[in-house]
Amino acid sequence: MSTPYPFTAVVGQSDLRLALLLNAVSPAVGGVLVRGEKGTAKSTAVRALSALLPQVDVVPGCRFSCAPGAPDPACPDGPHEQGPGTARPARMVELPVGASEDRLVGALDIERALAEGVKAFEPGLLADAHRGILYVDEVNLLHDHLIDLLLDAAAMGASYVEREGVSVRHAARFLLVGTMNPEEGELRPQLLDRFGLTVEVAASREPAQRVEVVRRRLAYEDDPAAFATRWSGEEQDVRARVVAARALLPKVRLGDASLLQIAATCAGFEVDGMRADIVMARTATALAAWAGRSDVRKEDVRQAALLALPHRRRRNPFDAPGLDEDKLDEILDRFPDEEPQDEPDPEPDPEPEGPDDGGPEDGGPDGGGGGVPPQGGPEAPQAPEAPEAPAPDDAPETPDSPAPQPASQDGATPEQAAVRAAEPFRTKTLSVPGLGEGASGRRSRARTAHGRTTGAQRPRGQLTKLHLAATVQAAAPHQKARGRTGRGLVVRKDDLRQATREGREGNLVLFVVDASGSMAARQRMSAVKGAVLSLLLDAYQRRDKVGLITFRGSAAELALPPTSSVDAAAVRLEQLPTGGRTPLAAGLLKAHEVLRIERLRDPSRRPLLVVVTDGRATSAGSAGTSGSTGSATGDPRALACRSARLLQAQGVASVVVDCESGPVRLGLAGVLAGDLGGPAVTLDGLRADSLAGLVKNVRTASDTHRRAA
Template sequence: MRNHNTAVYPFTAIVGQERMKKALVLNLINPKLGGVLIRGEKGTAKSTAVRALANLLPEIEVVEGCKFRCNPDNRNELCEECLDNLKAGNLRVSRVKMRVVDLPVSATEDRVVGTLDIEHAIKKGEKRFEPGVLAMAHRGILYVDEINLLDDHLVDVLLDSAAMGVNTIEREGISYSHPANFVLVGTMNPEEGELRPQLLDRFGLCVDVKGISDVSRRVELIKYRLSYEANPETFVANWQAAETELCGQILNAKQLLPEVRISDSMLELISQICVDLGVDGHRADITMMKTSITLAAFNGRTDVFEEDVKEAAELVLSHRMRRKPFDSHSDKQDKLDESIENHREKQKEKEKEKNKHEQQKKEHEEDKEKQHKRPEEQKSERSQNQTDERPDSSSETIFATGESYQIKQLTPEFLRADRKGSGRRSKTFTSSKQGRYIKSTIPHEKTSDLAFDATLRAAAPYQITREKNGNSIIIHESDFRKKIREKKIGNLVLFVVDASGSMGARQRMVASKGAVLSMLMDAYQKRDKVGLIAFKGESAELLLPPTSSIELAQKYLQEMPTGGKTPLSRGLVKGYEVIRTELQRDPDTCPFMVLISDGRANVSMNGESPLQEIKTVASRLREEGIQSAVIDTESSMIKFGLARQISAALGATYLTLENLKADSIVNAVRASAPFDIMPPSGGFSV
């Protein structure tokens, strides 16, 4: 949490990153926008901007002594204690600065939502709540760096609280709620893995940031930073006028916000943009409407203009347009401009129709007035007043949709091991409090994760014989039960791909890459790590070390060259070495190797038969408990069945590429997901 006694770098002194700064300001004006996700490189002033903005605003009024910093001017936002004090006439007010609360990636669910003292509730009949991060962030800013590395269920909790403004904690039948209105700011580096689309969509705004490329602006940034570090107080004082001006603009916008109105025409433009840009659902429409209104208020207007809608679209749709991890980047700005132009044309058509209707009505009235004129005069005047208006045909634009695979949901196997990590594929027991409570057990040592419901049930039969001394229930140490939790974790999917000349036939390599891409899609959804090894010529090469960046894996796969001999045993050994290194670095890794080859090896490492050498290596992999699958790419009329023999030696799932769709391969590979894996004990000796 920020110490406000030190000089904070001024918000208005941040060079560049205008869109990021605008998104942060809009969320302060209107917290109902749903927060902002900032994606991009490190060192681009993300955290500096968040802290500077909080320091920019004046102090806020809070209930003195309240752990939630309740708003004394809003009865609906008061916690239970403040409501009691209000009824008793003991509510006192103080002023404090807005807080920036940091959420570490390692935070547990109890640390985020807070905890209830169940023992106190049982003995005293009173609720005693220990505040968590959400309570601390109330009426402030919750800053989550590397939010893509946070467990999905914690991200869900954050987004739910940010949307509802309330945090509810339920433990063993006891419920407690408190206000949790905050501005959620998440940052992430896409190369370290993406958020799931369902979570991305729930962020109101999103901006992509990168370093400044203009040399003069970079020099300006350096000079500002040197000046600030040399004398922070003087630097801050020099920017005070600009800070005061922006602060006034924000406060004026907050007051003006309820008075802003948006026309039906602008609402139609918002919906038309969402339809034209292929956005799913309706959250984008609603968020774009709120953002447009907030932009109008920030610009000192009570009417929403087309320019507000366009700017809102750039902030609201950037993370909602790419619904698949391998969708190609399109020129979003051109699509947006085209959609706005189409709307203008439709508005012109409506205006023409309206004018035409009014003209016909006017002519009808004139005809009534001319009923007593001579037929010749009526005919002459009508012929002069008639107009020939033909509306322009409205143009429609049809956007191409990229091919995608429909992948069924995986029911993961249950891992017996107690593993750490995060993901969405395999279930595992966990000793951390981040997992879900599923059952209880008798603890063999002291524990801080008591299962209170099970403990009470264990103590209940003995209450008649125990000395209570005024307590409602007596619990002995023998009654203690510990929670058993489970969570989902990802896997390391290591692709070992045959890039030799025998794979050079175009259709075979295309089909093989299609299968890998489908599995990459599945890995993206399950938050797996992936790695890529290619073997050809005389060696095997690790093209991509294990990473969470699925798009990077796709890039290396597409650029993978083909040709030369088939050193298949070297590919398997390289796969083993990569897996062993990962297990030594992270024992909680769940490795899964996918071999894609026709099995026609013609290079050995020690001079013996290539096939026999491969079987020796494969048997060692099987002994080490490394799960695998073999995709047989052999497609000639005469089949040798070598890949099937290798699969048997590996103890792997065997699949042929012929007559199989990529999603069928994925489903079959899923069926062989690892149940449990023992770390390799050593290296190969072939």
């Protein structure tokens, strides 16, 4: 095993190290979620923590790490005799984002269970992590079915495995630590709330600290063992301090004044539920123990709030986590501390002095630095207010006369500054027809490892979900030929049948947004942005990937390549200016190219194309660059039709959001929807509470051909 990077050699990142150490002192705090950009020593610091944890006593030979003094009475390896245990280091178990359910919770030997009737159980990662650390790198990319299992285990402190009448239960209490890059998408609220603390990390912008990061990393890579030896003294000091703080923890007094401060803080920031109050209380107690005190003070409550509340006060997925520190101080100032007891007050600095005297504050090997902004930051932005409606324009809309604007020399509407999106709303369900096999999600029907059982088939590779009835049916005709004499069923590998299940998948939702002059009227573009923002919220909840294409002037632009970060799409949308002609064909061709590339990257993820436009095409733009659509000098409308039919021929499921308004409507968006082979829905019809029927099965070209036949 390679020598891990020492925890005390991480440069800066004081909040990250403090949060991890507080969990080492009191695992009841509930774990840490570390958010930040790539290369900020997130994973390095977490992996180094296990070396600072005290050893644990376990029952000899127990695969589930039962404590000798209080073994689990339901342990599959039990019952255990009372006796001395053996000490071993606390484990840090890593859960890969692509792990299977069997790898997480354990696997059963199906053949032995059927043939011999025994519970032959192979423990999974939850058993390995019991009384240790379960670490999930890129936790925001973890599949939903694994998240559900983690939530169950974290809530009950146990893992249950139920397989075709075979039941196994074992204890699973662990410290959950996750790292993530917010650019790749956010966490489900249920899992987010399970992390006791959260920390935002960023690389230092100070040259001296960055130099120290590089110097220490290079020294570690040259000779890991010598580097670890160099920091062994500091590691031992921190390990001893953790042990001392654990011993002091039961003696720390959490007075009524501190409890009132905690309750007032949680109420003042309107956090949901009571978990925040409990986590703050445990964190404040751990902070006092880490500082060597037996009483909790206001500074402990303040620090606990900065670590425990930012991720719990988000009102919607696009609100940045953070805490208004001025508001926090105002709340705490209303409630004075109790009189502190007379006792020494050691300096609560969690960062020991390293062997590099005179150097910058401890720094991280992966580019992490100490230039971390204060925990919390500015208060998360509230939902945008609807813009003021402009004076009504009763002039009818025509393809050649968009909303009145000063014309440029080429006759196109000049660019206008971006407007704010209207208030988002709950949208109707948009889904891709047919049965996919993509990543787990909540949008379209798919064959998945989880969901309702729809049939059985021979397993392809390792058996994961046994279909018991089909297996018995396959084995039954051969019992006499196999010489069966007893009660047991003689089962061979060829008899095993895999259950086929149907669930939901996440899709690639590609938005193609018209930002031309015909959309530039302030009221209309605000409503359009509000509708797209609403669809982005829906995509976040359904675990989709999203992409954003905009078209105006003479070309289309990929404003956001397909990503799991719905937040990034919302930011691009908010900054979108409008103006110029309408190169509709260019936007559709850009969508065709993006989908072609994504099909090569992830062929199992099915796309859903959402075109947001009034259907006008006043410019050929760059449409002529594709040989399949003809010359750019052709009729813009004809080029748009051919581009739409190209997407339909590829079987791309599409829906057109018709943005046309006014007393006179040309219905061009409906014509475009027909060329794409999908439905058209108005901005008002997109709302879930409107009178129109749900938009569920988006038609594809094959659907159209079947109905025609």
